[in-house]
Amino acid sequence: MILRAAAFASLVAVLLFPVRSAGAAPARPDVSFDQIDQTVVNASTTLSGDFAKDATALSAKLTAGDRFPAPATNPAAGTHDDPLGTFRALQVGLLRRFSFLGTMSRVDDPISQKATIARPDVPEVIYLDLVRKTYRTVEGDAAEQLLTPADPSVLLHSLQNALPSGPGTATIDIQTTTNAIAARDIDGVAATGFSTETTIAARNVTGTCFPISMTIHGTTYTDQSRGEPIAHAFEATDPSVIAKGLALGGCTVTFGSSAAKRSSPPGFILYRLTQGDATLPVLNVPMKTASLIERGNIKALTPADAPMFAVPTGFTAAPPPSSAPVPSATSSGAP
Secondary structure: OHHHHHHHHHHHHHHOOOOOOOOOOOOOOOEEEEEEEEEEEOOOOOOOOOHHHHHHHHHHHOOOOOOOOOOOOOOOOOEOOEOOHHHHHHOOOEEEEEEEEOOEEEEEEOOOOEEEEEEOOOOEEEEEEOOOOEEEEEEHHHHHHHHOOOOHHHHHHHHHHHOOOOOEEEEEEEEEEEEEEEEEEEOOEEEEEEEEEEEEEEEEEEEOOOOOEEEEEEEEEEEOOOOOOOOOOOOOOOHHHHHHHHOOOOEEEEEOHHHHOOOOOOOEEEEEEEEEEEEEOOOOEEEEEEEEEEEEEEEEOOHHHHHHHOOOOOOEEOOOOOOOOOOOOOOOOOO
């Protein structure tokens, strides 16, 4: 049952990934902006909430790695060589620049000086090393896979074989209230503010299902004149994500009528702080999770900016990445 508690802890963290509602929103803008993300567990955010101040602090703190940022269409999927790299980096803070023009997108890592361009219409993903002035492309089905947003519940499936299996049932109730809060000036924009509070609770729990009880508090400021460019397949309280996460071990989940009562006003996110409070089942241990998004240096793009979504002049093709051998599960490390 300890592993059940671990699965629940993972589920709470996954639910607080920065995602938006799949409901109607203004058309995606042609825009570029810098973004900071941080997700922490049982700790307070180390960021101040002031984008300029936090960007300066992270730039001084972060070190350059050898990883390329994930495509903007799938920012929570990790990097091409480290599927969980993004999640680990979120604990410290991720600083990236996102750019969108038509269907194309680009993500720059200002610390490692690497960039990833996505061209879904081709489909094609281009990796740029801005220091070495090299590029590498991925096309066809492989590019489609990189560009498809991952189901967050997939992160939990590695626990499947370790968990007790057997029948179980639970009814999950989800309730969300949304309230307007005072406007705030962010990056020169009179941002519209709203707060949300969501409760998720299980009842009629039997068999391999476990109790779930959590509250998610959210504070968001948006620019209502722009659409949100980063689209995700799920929102934080999407019942399908919760059901898949709790289905480990054979638990079958149904939802009360309150599951449909959720609302997120549309708009371009300028600031979002999401805090989750839960109790780990079985262990009865409190768990707190916080996820923060900050954006700044916003600039509208035009067709004249199209060259930034292609391989720059003077770049040469990089050699294929090497694949390091995966150690055997039974290897002792001895020669």
